[in-house]
Amino acid sequence: MWLGLSLFLLMLWVVMLCAGLLWPIVWHSKQGTKSSSWVSAWWRYWRHVCQPLLGWRHRQRLARLLVHVGQSSVPVEQIFAYQCGAFLASFFLCLMAWWGWGGKWLSGVPWSLGLASAMYWYPVSVLQRKIRRQQQQMQREFPFMLDLLTLSLEAGMGIQSALQLCVAQLPSHQLRSHLQLTLDDLRTGLNRDQAFMRFAQRVALDEAHAFVAALQQSFELGGSLGPLLRQQAHQRRQERFLRAEKKALEAPVKMLLPLVVCIFPCTFLVIGYPLFFQLWQNL
Structure with a gap:
């Protein structure tokens, strides 16, 4: 009896496995889309299943x-x-x-839910860490961008030409890509205030908001942008120096735990x- 039940469950599992592997390909053929492999078919089907669960x-x-x-071109449903x-x-x-x-199923459910919840937010935490690294890089390059803009505007160039020069000369890929998107917005006919x-x-930096506010004030009042941007570049450079000094002061505190645990x-x-050893020999 138990042997027959085991064989039935095994056959049922094999049938469900085959159906699970083949159903996404059948679903894609009904949708009229081509898939290069069953893995891509499974992935697209999985995105289709998860899409109704995504809240606004x-x-x-x-x-x-x-x-x-x-990465604005990446679909939200993929993440x-x-x-x-x-x-x-x-x-x-x-x-x-x-x-x-050797544990029981019910006793392992809370631990499994805790680990699953942590892994659920792991892709979001990866994006947040990447954003923080990019923002730190852009903060270091922001004074150089302001200097380039100041020199370009004082030389008689327009705002779009100055931005184009910054795109060509900036070493930071992320800040350069954001400026390129701003240039694309201006070339498509978008208003300057909206583009900036x-x-x-x-x-998403305070330095960028201050820079845009200075540009909007200059556009409205008709003043010169050169001295204002030069002052902002000097202020951003001082802020960068203060951040570096703060990190240098935090270094001894962070080294205290390795000193106590490992070196001492x-x-x-x-x-x-x-x-x-000498006392032991004398005794």
Whole structure:
């Protein structure tokens, strides 16, 4: 009886596995799309399944992160499919590992849910870390960009020509790509205020908002941009120096834990072992 039941369950599992592998390809053929392999078919089908679960608040948050990271062409549904896949895979793997170690299913569910929740937010945390690294790089390059703009405007160039020079000379790829998008907005006929406001929203830095505010004030009042941008470049350079000084002051505090845990015990062992060995011989 048990042998027949086991064979039936095994056959049922094989049938479900084959159906699961073939159904996305059949679904794509019904949709009229071509897939290069069953993996790409599975991935597209998985995105289609996860798409109704994506709320509008989470959609806006992911879209804003993709804009800040410079990957606005990436579909939001793709990142959400990564999140759902990471959640399910980590949940079932943790549950199977818990059961393999001899634990009960129900007792392993909370741990599996905790790990799955952490893995669900892992793609978002990767995007946030990438944004922070890019913002730090753009903060270092921002004074150089302001200097280039100041020299170009004082030499008689227009704002678009000055931005084009910055795009050609800036070493930072991310800041250069944001300026290129601003140039594309201006060339398509978008208003200058709206184009620079989009630049500030994409960069998401206080320096960018101050730069855009100075540009808008100059456009409205008709003043000269050169001295104002030169002053901003000097201020941004001072802020960069203060950030570097702050990190230098934080270094001894961060080195305290490795000193106490790793270096001090080895030092005490090297100094104290000969004394302990000599006392042991005398006793």
